[in-house]
Amino acid sequence: MKRLAKLACAASLLAFGTTAIADPVDDTLILNEEMTLVTRTAAPAHLEGAVDEVMSGWLFRGKETRAMQADDFDNPGMIFVEKAQDAWNAVDGSEGKSCASCHNDSDTMAGVRAVYPKWNEAAGEVRTLEMQINDCRENRMGAEKWKYTKGDMVNMTALLASVSRGMPVNVAIDGPAQSTWEQGKELYYARTGQLELSCANCHEDSYGKMIRADHLSQGQINGFPTYRLKNTKLNAVHARFKGCVRDTRAETYKPGSAEFVALELYVASRGNGLSVEGPSIRN
Amino acid sequence: MASGVKPRVKVPKKAAAGEAITIKTLISHKMESGQRKDDDGNPIPRSIINRFTCDFNGENVVDVVLEAAISTNPYLEFQAIVPEAGEFKFTWYDDDGSVYETTKKIAIE
Numbered sequence: 296m297k298r299l300a301k302l303a304c305a306a307s308l309l310a311f312g313t314t315a316i317a318d319p320v321d322d323t324l325i326l327n328e329e330m331t332l333v334t335r336t337a338a339p340a341h342l343e344g345a346v347d348e349v350m351s352g353w354l355f356r357g358k359e360t361r362a363m364q365a366d367d368f369d370n371p372g373m374i375f376v377e378k379a380q381d382a383w384n385a386v387d388g389s390e391g392k393s394c395a396s397c398h399n400d401s402d403t404m405a406g407v408r409a410v411y412p413k414w415n416e417a418a419g420e421v422r423t424l425e426m427q428i429n430d431c432r433e434n435r436m437g438a439e440k441w442k443y444t445k446g447d448m449v450n451m452t453a454l455l456a457s458v459s460r461g462m463p464v465n466v467a468i469d470g471p472a473q474s475t476w477e478q479g480k481e482l483y484y485a486r487t488g489q490l491e492l493s494c495a496n497c498h499e500d501s502y503g504k505m506i507r508a509d510h511l512s513q514g515q516i517n518g519f520p521t522y523r524l525k526n527t528k529l530n531a532v533h534a535r536f537k538g539c540v541r542d543t544r545a546e547t548y549k550p551g552s553a554e555f556v557a558l559e560l561y562v563a564s565r566g567n568g569l570s571v572e573g574p575s576i577r578n
Numbered sequence: 579m580a581s582g583v584k585p586r587v588k589v590p591k592k593a594a595a596g597e598a599i600t601i602k603t604l605i606s607h608k609m610e611s612g613q614r615k616d617d618d619g620n621p622i623p624r625s626i627i628n629r630f631t632c633d634f635n636g637e638n639v640v641d642v643v644l645e646a647a648i649s650t651n652p653y654l655e656f657q658a659i660v661p662e663a664g665e666f667k668f669t670w671y672d673d674d675g676s677v678y679e680t681t682k683k684i685a686i687e
Contacts, residue, residue: 368586368602368604369602371651377584
């Protein structure tokens with residue numbers, strides 16, 4: 296009997312040990328040995344009572360993965376950024392225009408990623424970067440729309456993220472965007488699927504713990520699009536949402552749907568203050 | 579002809595004489611193994627980078643044979659001792675006969 300008690304005690308110690316392993320690390324992300332990115336900062340005001348500090352998913356990854364993101368040469372996501380740079384300069388569609396025809400260098404888009412999703416007055420809706428890109432393609436270039444989470448589109452969002460790296464995420468949640476934001480918040484806290492899990496159950500209540508063999512992060516999206524080592528390609532944020540919702544064993548919303556746009560706005564706002572990191576590297 | 583092939587190299591701009599420096603190289607290439615079949619069941623012909631070399635001022639540093647199991651966008655990292663200022667020349671050889679070259683200068687501090 297005594298022996299059993301000892302065993303139980305050892306088991307609980309072990310369990311305690313694994314919890315600690317998943318904690319975010321104390322590390323600083325310095326990009327290309329020149330730019331320090333904010334990966335940990337005080338939570339925005341609207342998270343009062345929920346989370347004190349917001350943390351980039353970078354802090355929840357292993358040493359090698361973190362190092363890979365710290366150097367553009369080692370970051371496989373940058374290959375796709377280069378592809379998008381070619382697309383940026385390539386004329387497409389009936390109007391004979393490229394992105395560069397209107398926007399000049401892609402560098403001039405610095406800061407754009409940081410404020411999207413954003414209210415569009417003319418359209419009367421909150422728009423993601425993808426929606427804006429397709430609006431440009433369709434109405435200004437006369438080109439075919441890109442599929443929401445497919446290669447060309449993700450590459451272009453990676454290019455736009457890469458020129459905004461180091462700038463703080465700062466999406467507006469008041470004014471005309473507020474109702475969309477409220478809808479996103481409701482989705483974030485709504486339990487879904489056979490497992491009856493909300494986003495918050497994992498990413499607010501349980502970050503820093505193990506989820507089977509992996510570390511649970513806060514689910515911040517400041518690093519999107521993300522190059523995932525498991526599928527060796529860039530992953531769009533709506534594709535990631537879909538994966539998460541599917542894991543709760545629910546029917547998912549479609550990438551680009553109004554629900555995911557609202558959720559993206561809300562989740563982005565939870566990371567207000569963190570640096571734009573995309574294309575980041577994750578498991 | 580493989581498309582979208584683009585070599586990339588990272589070499590420090592300067593080094594101390596006799597210092598071992600780290601060189602990183604990557605070439606974007608699909609590295610089609612020749613083992614796969616397309617949707618109609620026909621084999622997709624092999625198309626890979628089969629050799630990589632690096633020379634410094636005409637002297638060979640590394641000469642690598644690459645095989646079909648090497649994945650997309652082969653990345654090679656190695657160290658070299660730099661005795662004097664000069665130029666690294668990197669060469670990739672494609673199955674289709676194409677040769678991709680790039681050079682990087684290095685100064686002695």
